Amino acid sequence: MSLSHGWLGRITQAQILFPALVLLLLGMLWGTVFYLLRAERAAAEREATVLTRELVETYEAQVVRALREIDQTLKFVQFAHNTTRNPNALLRDLKSRSILPHELLFAVSIVDATGRITASTRGRAGAQVGDADYFRAHRADPQSALVVGQPPHGTAGEGQLHFTRRLQRPDGSFAGIVVVSVDAAYFVSGYESAKLGKQGLLGLLGTDGVFRARRTGNRVHTGETTNYGALVGETQPDVTDPVMLFTILDDVQRYMTARELYEFPVAVVVGLSQEEQLAKVEQSKQRYLWWASFGSVLIVLLMSILGRMSWQLARSRVRETEAAVAHAKRVEYLAFHDGLTGLPNRSLFSKLLIQSIAQAQRHNRHLGVLFLDLDRFKGINDTLGHDAGDELLREVANRLKSCLRESDTVARLGGDEFVVLLAELADEKYAAIVANKILVATAKPFLLLGNEFTVTASVGISIFPQDGTDEQTLTKNADIAMYHAKERGKNNYQYFSQALGSNVLGRMALEGSMRQALQRNEFQLHYQPKRNLGDSSVSGVEALLRWQHPDLGLIAPMQFLPVAEETGLIVPIGKWVIRAACEQNMAWQHQGFAPLSIAVNISPRQFFDDQLLPDIQVILKTTGMAPPLLELEITEGLLMHDVEKAMRVLMALKQTGVRIAIDDFGVGYSSLATLQRFPIDTVKIDRSFIRDAAEGGDQKSLTGAIIAMGRSLSLNIVAQGVETKEQADYLRDRACDELQGFYFDQPAPAEQLTPLLRKQGS
Numbered sequence: 001m002s003l004s005h006g007w008l009g010r011i012t013q014a015q016i017l018f019p020a021l022v023l024l025l026l027g028m029l030w031g032t033v034f035y036l037l038r039a040e041r042a043a044a045e046r047e048a049t050v051l052t053r054e055l056v057e058t059y060e061a062q063v064v065r066a067l068r069e070i071d072q073t074l075k076f077v078q079f080a081h082n083t084t085r086n087p088n089a090l091l092r093d094l095k096s097r098s099i100l101p102h103e104l105l106f107a108v109s110i111v112d113a114t115g116r117i118t119a120s121t122r123g124r125a126g127a128q129v130g131d132a133d134y135f136r137a138h139r140a141d142p143q144s145a146l147v148v149g150q151p152p153h154g155t156a157g158e159g160q161l162h163f164t165r166r167l168q169r170p171d172g173s174f175a176g177i178v179v180v181s182v183d184a185a186y187f188v189s190g191y192e193s194a195k196l197g198k199q200g201l202l203g204l205l206g207t208d209g210v211f212r213a214r215r216t217g218n219r220v221h222t223g224e225t226t227n228y229g230a231l232v233g234e235t236q237p238d239v240t241d242p243v244m245l246f247t248i249l250d251d252v253q254r255y256m257t258a259r260e261l262y263e264f265p266v267a268v269v270v271g272l273s274q275e276e277q278l279a280k281v282e283q284s285k286q287r288y289l290w291w292a293s294f295g296s297v298l299i300v301l302l303m304s305i306l307g308r309m310s311w312q313l314a315r316s317r318v319r320e321t322e323a324a325v326a327h328a329k330r331v332e333y334l335a336f337h338d339g340l341t342g343l344p345n346r347s348l349f350s351k352l353l354i355q356s357i358a359q360a361q362r363h364n365r366h367l368g369v370l371f372l373d374l375d376r377f378k379g380i381n382d383t384l385g386h387d388a389g390d391e392l393l394r395e396v397a398n399r400l401k402s403c404l405r406e407s408d409t410v411a412r413l414g415g416d417e418f419v420v421l422l423a424e425l426a427d428e429k430y431a432a433i434v435a436n437k438i439l440v441a442t443a444k445p446f447l448l449l450g451n452e453f454t455v456t457a458s459v460g461i462s463i464f465p466q467d468g469t470d471e472q473t474l475t476k477n478a479d480i481a482m483y484h485a486k487e488r489g490k491n492n493y494q495y496f497s498q499a500l501g502s503n504v505l506g507r508m509a510l511e512g513s514m515r516q517a518l519q520r521n522e523f524q525l526h527y528q529p530k531r532n533l534g535d536s537s538v539s540g541v542e543a544l545l546r547w548q549h550p551d552l553g554l555i556a557p558m559q560f561l562p563v564a565e566e567t568g569l570i571v572p573i574g575k576w577v578i579r580a581a582c583e584q585n586m587a588w589q590h591q592g593f594a595p596l597s598i599a600v601n602i603s604p605r606q607f608f609d610d611q612l613l614p615d616i617q618v619i620l621k622t623t624g625m626a627p628p629l630l631e632l633e634i635t636e637g638l639l640m641h642d643v644e645k646a647m648r649v650l651m652a653l654k655q656t657g658v659r660i661a662i663d664d665f666g667v668g669y670s671s672l673a674t675l676q677r678f679p680i681d682t683v684k685i686d687r688s689f690i691r692d693a694a695e696g697g698d699q700k701s702l703t704g705a706i707i708a709m710g711r712s713l714s715l716n717i718v719a720q721g722v723e724t725k726e727q728a729d730y731l732r733d734r735a736c737d738e739l740q741g742f743y744f745d746q747p748a749p750a751e752q753l754t755p756l757l758r759k760q761g762s
């Protein structure tokens with residue numbers, strides 16, 4: 001005890017305790033100062049890093065939009081050049097149709113194979129660009145895609161960027177290039193001093209290490225070179241873009257980040273000056289040092305300063321703890337909620353549904369699940385952009401919440417799919433009431449980009465326990481019911497039933513079999529002759545698709561064609577039909593028969609497929625069949641769906657030499673006067689008109705008018721569905737060109753039709 005008291009007594013002596021406390025206080029003071037300085041610097045560097053990444057994302061989006069517009073223009077002019085008969089007038093025609101971008105910013109030029117500009121929207125015709133790097137690149141590489149030319153080394157006003165694509169002749173040889181020119185400063189015009197400062201950097205860097213445009217402050221430079229690999233590096237999609245201190249082309253240290261644009265041979269670069277970003281930290285540093293020095297001099301106040309420092313430290317710890325708790329709550333919220341709408345996501349909805357099922361089982365109650373999908377969301381999203389689509393989804397979420405009770409839950413599963421949980425369902429009819437409220441609320445106009453737009457919804461309903469006793473089954477069955485609502489015309493709701501489930505399974509089995517049918521050669525063609533009015537000779541045939549299933553036997557076209565159209569399988573199947581029909585036509589010719597016109601039906605999805613024209617060209621070339629012998633039959637409703645696009649497709653098809661026929665004419669909303677706008681060769685009158693006219697029905701005068709008007713427009717008129725002698729005589733009296741129907745011939749395989757052709761040839 002005496003030793004302890006002696007040791008404590010010496011320590012508590014003023015000459016020892018005070019200097020010790022002073023040293024302790026000075027150590028704590030300066031240690032705290034340096035800690036705060038490091039913390040502020042680290043915070044400033046983190047803010048600079050976050051800001052740099054945000055700026056590069058914004059800049060990337062701006063550049064990608066501009067480059068896509070430029071590349072779309074290049075591709076369109078490239079396509080138009082390959083299809084036009086007058087290349088010299090191409091730009092003038094496109095400009096008059098307001099297809100080209102505004103000439104104040106963009107100049108569009110066409111360069112021939114010698115490097116001479118043959119046409120330009122900015123009066124450069126006649127100029128020579130044969131020595132330009134972008135021209136040499138396309139001439140040397142037949143597989144070259146988009147090329148961004150190197151600008152001259154200089155400052156603003158001296159550099160222009162040239163975006164080019166290769167033009168080639170039908171035989172694949174080099175025909176020149178199409179060029180879109182724009183001032184390099186355009187791509188760095190988004191420089192904002194409020195965010196980037198005076199020493200920031202905004203740049204568009206080519207993969208060859210040459211800056212197409214670089215801006216710092218108010219100065220824009222072009223043509224400068226740098227180490228692309230060191231600046232951009234190997235980008236990994238699942239890793240956050242690195243931000244590094246980098247000195248590039250000047251002596252300014254910057255926080256730099258770069259992002260390679262995978263669609264284009266360039267990268268976007270954003271840099272923030274370290275000096276500017278840490279200016280406030282330097283000011284804080286001087287302030288801290290001054291106060292620390294002042295505190296050291298005023299040693300008598302060390303204890304009060306120590307108390308204040310302790311209080312500040314406690315407050316700092318409290319703030320850190322509160323920040324950590326808030327961060328944990330935010331992470332948990334994001335894990336179970338949709339970031340766009342704030343609604344519960346799939347994970348949280350599944351948990352809530354499982355809990356509700358357990359409660360419903362315990363209390364012997366019902367609950368309902370409503371699966372909702374917007375009917376025309378994709379069109380708005382593609383037309384107005386994703387920002388407008390996101391705004392629409394947020395508004396839909398708000399409307400859905402207004403249709404529900406406090407005890408109900410609405411969640412977003414992704415895309416334009418929503419799901420509603422009616423946890424306490426006293427009466428199953430309440431599910432229909434909620435579905436009706438949702439349909440009404442969704443159908444009200446939405447204000448997007450200053451204009452009103454309307455979308456509708458399809459809703460499927462499943463009820464616990466009769467439609468499922470677990471979360472997955474209830475959600476799946478509601479989804480099945482929703483697809484049934486879409487099949488019933490959309491903008492309605494449907495309850496799930498066991499029949500629906502069976503239909504879906506049958507449809508899936510049919511789709512699976514159809515995917516293998518082409519490989520197994522299960523499809524076959526039957527041919528129905530068309531008879532000439534004058535001598536009843538066979539003037540052509542129509543190819544009709546049949547499916548001989550190994551287990552189900554012969555499947556009617558109306559059973560599998562809608563599924564093929566919906567799933568997209570109609571495209572490869574339709575391609576096979578065209579090829580098989582052309583091969584059979586050539587086989588008949590090789591047997592010595594006279595060339596026959598052969599008609600093939602084209603579905604809407606196949607008609608608007610980008611590969612239709614190339615596929616037809618390849619098939620005609622490989623089979624050797626003359627193009628005028630192939631007649632493509634389309635419906636009038638297909639033409640009226642998108643008139644401008646249909647016109648472009650038809651004009652391209654007509655240039656190959658094939659013939660175009662309108663099938664089932666009269667059941668749509670068009671007229672012969674309307675169809676006169678299209679390059680049509682044949683009109684096939686719908687069978688309902690033929691039957692009614694021959695019986696003296698209301699369509700008699702209309703059928704005669706169609707024939708008369710068609711002849712006045714020099715169109716070939718075909719009457720289909722002729723089943724009786726009276727119908728044939730009626731059409732013969734009105735001078736119809738060709739007849740087709742069971743009265744003359746039924747569809748039959750090629751081998752059964754061959755004797756008829758041989759008899760006619762003899």
